[in-house]
Amino acid sequence: MSFRVSTREYKSYTYTDSRTGASVQKPISLDVYLPEGIDCWRNPLLRFSEPHKKQQSSIGFGGIVVERERVAQLVVWIHPGGFLQGNRKQIPPHLQRAVQNHRLVVVIPDFRLCPQVSIVESLTDIRDACEYALGGALGDSVNTSTWALGGNSAGGWAALLLGLGLTASTPTGSAVQLPTLSRLPRAVFAIYPVTDITREGGACFYEPLKPITWTPSVSAGVGGDGIIDGALLEPFLRKPGQAPLGGSTERPDAAGVNQDEEGEEEEEDASAVVTSSDPENDPIRSQLFNYARQEGIFPSLVLPSDLPPERVSIPALLRGEALTSATASAAAAAAAASSSSSSSGPPNSLPLSTSQSSLSSRSPLLNLPPTFIAWADADDRVPPSQSIETVKALRACVGGAEVQTHVVKGKEHLFDYEEDAEIPGLWRWLMQKMGGLT
Template identity: 25%
Template sequence: MKSSYTYKKINNLEIKLDVHIPPSATAVNPAPVIVWYHGGGLLQGSCERYPNHFDVAVQERGFAFVSVDYRLAPQADFEEILSDVSDSVSYTIEELPGQTGHRIDVKRWFVSGSSAGGWLSLLVGLGVANPKHIPLACTAIYPITNTLAPFWNTLHEKAEWEDGPVAHETVKEHLNVDAPVVSSNPSNSTRSKMYAWMVQSASLNELLYGTKKDRAGNYAIINVLKEKKDATPPIYIIHGTVDTAVPFSQAVEVVDALKARNAEVQFDVAHDKDHLWDEYDKNERMDGLYAFIRRYL
């Protein structure tokens, strides 16, 4: 069963999260919680589109699944998006139990995310987004981790998964920073071409930070780890070796940095898998991810 809640309102924009609770959950036997952030480069996407294995997590594995919208760039900048992430965590932990008849157990909560959402997940897990609420464990699926890397700053003729270049005219209205702020878009919207256009134009940092591109390094996960003095929660990362949308190296550098500080990390290498494989393959169960978080229940 899915229910939608507005966790934040800015002007006339209601920012929502969707909650899926397993039928077996009761106030006496509440379900552990996975909070998930969608991908799309923080430029596009919706909490309503997620891989099938999260439905399996609810129906078969007994997890409650919270899928979160957040404001999209460039109409909102990265730090505004991060404030949405923080507020969504606070709402989930502090408000959602009462809203759901106490059928969710927020003492047993985990954070997850895919692609750019994996980046947000890591920032939650490492206490950057919301230091007050740290999950039992953090999982990141083919995450963006460092927007200073060459891939994001090199012009491409086109995104590899596109038949040809995305015309500026296609995404022009979505590039206007003064356009209305949105927190999701339909999959058939031209906004769904923003990520491909960003890759070919090497404009991610400009879209996320505007004139404050010097702040990009503050949120690179390897830099966050260098500054972090206290322990990290257990972290699980999975990434495909032939990912054309987020380089495999984005995961490798973070895993290496975590190992260097003797953090608890599991890195599952998905051989010959491209971006979004877990979404396109409806039979993908991501057993490794769920086995990892189950260790911390």
């Protein structure tokens, strides 16, 4: 294929080493896929803290400032893995082909993985990667005035949350503020996305499934009865700086080993915050999503304790349920606080309206970006209902959101990783929405 890949470090993060107590700083990288003939450079003077800063435009007739011609459309794509595993190298073949066929510049970031962090930190990294790409770091050959955001599975979940602006509304009294984009994309696409982890809409994520009903992509840790050995996964279920949950990490295939300078084997820190986990180098951790479904613990692995699942569930957000449920708790807390204090609280302590109106009827985001959602009807890992209910909620928004769908018959999760797989109409639709086709 005629494309090049450039790797950039777009931010860094710190965590505490659970073995030494020392603070560790590591970079987070993204890959930039470039079609043949497109040069992509980074201005070393341009800092991430200056989003959307552009190079000086040329002067046209009459002293009018005009933008230089830009020839490649920007797409940011988020990899699958349930926010628990995966990395930026897991790019489906049809996306690789689209780079050259449609002259796209595709940015694929790594991000901090749960459960060592929560979905809040994962989304923050994804937001920061988008802002890095939009801020001019990719050069004048990339058109950042119109762009698209998409992803597969949990990556599609992130694309919908951020790309539709659904993280913008924070209920009064909430301790958690979700990241938001400074500029929404022109189009959003999600392929077999996770969308709902409430107990009502995402009941499957709370119900143990022993054994899981699909064939794992890796066999490490799977017994003859199809059950994944929890003792092997326990080291990866702890937070940095916390004691293990009781599982042994002595087996080399469980957490891995390193050699120190004297040649002695040193156990890797399984609780370290990582941004990449692939089956070849991390076969045990690569069972995390399967194990989470087996045990019915997926929501608890990605949510912080003070974030209700409605706050990150697409249908609930579109229907306005996330704010109203959180507001009820906030109102109760505010009432308790006011009864114990003679002074009046600040204005922002007042509860929001408990109206059940849809997001677009009470939000400044009256025009949600056009959305393309594709899924397979034989998907056991992420049930088709996750996509179907999201499409219904989008279409039920006041004014009706523009939604395009495609259903693949008889296929399972990750169907588009097959070499010849295509999603009919996706790329042409995307180019039309970004203005690359007429």
